[in-house]
Amino acid sequence: MELIFFYIFAIVALASAIAVISIRNPVHSAIFLMVCFLQVAALFVLLRSPFLAAVQIFVYVGAVMVLFLFAVLILDLGRERFGEYLHHQSPIAIIVVVGLIFVIGLGLARGKLDAPLGKYTEAELVKNIEVTGELLYTKYVFPFEVISLLLLVAMVGAIVLVMKERK
């Protein structure tokens, strides 16, 4: 049963990802990107991390997608000229992508997972949000502070970049 759902989410995610990079209209690309993010959120639910799924929907589908749509509308791109939406470097790019798939696929086929198992079994993860919050505020409190500083810097930077200079 779970496997069927995994395949549904995976196939929809891959199809919409391909649509993102192959469709000409940027607004349609953004919508397909949103579909892909929703599928990834569903995959997080299958991976027993509902907190991540919620964060994925809030941050990606909520904030990032709105930013993208704003940018597309502000820049007023419209439809790209037919047949000119690809680089002239496509053959090299396709070789690079196929080579990458081959190398990582070889690693996946050869690799063996023998790391020790942790203590967070499925029963432990019923209180997923509680566990996540506890770790974030105890063991990972320093990275947590650093990342909040990073967000602040990014916000200030974004505002400064788009601010029109006063004469």
Added chain:
Amino acid sequence: MITLSHYLILSLILFSIGIAGVLLRRNIIIVLMSLELMFNSINISLAAFSHFLQSMTGRIFVVFTITVAAAEVAVGLAILVAVYRQRKTVYIEELDEMKH
């Protein structure tokens, strides 16, 4: 039964689609969207490792990755809007000032 390999292969294919988007498309907004696809594929593999190793570290890391991705999108799109005001183009081969 879903195994770790299912998630890793999905993540690999999604990452390759992202790289293909970055290398193939001319429109810089689509390039940024492909970057987001790559971020997402990495998140899937981190969460999958975390689930199958019964550890929380990968899941915590995903939270950090999502934050960095959000910051990256904000700054990236701000740079994009600033560049568009100056140059009136979004095609990356026309944005080659720094090459010459």
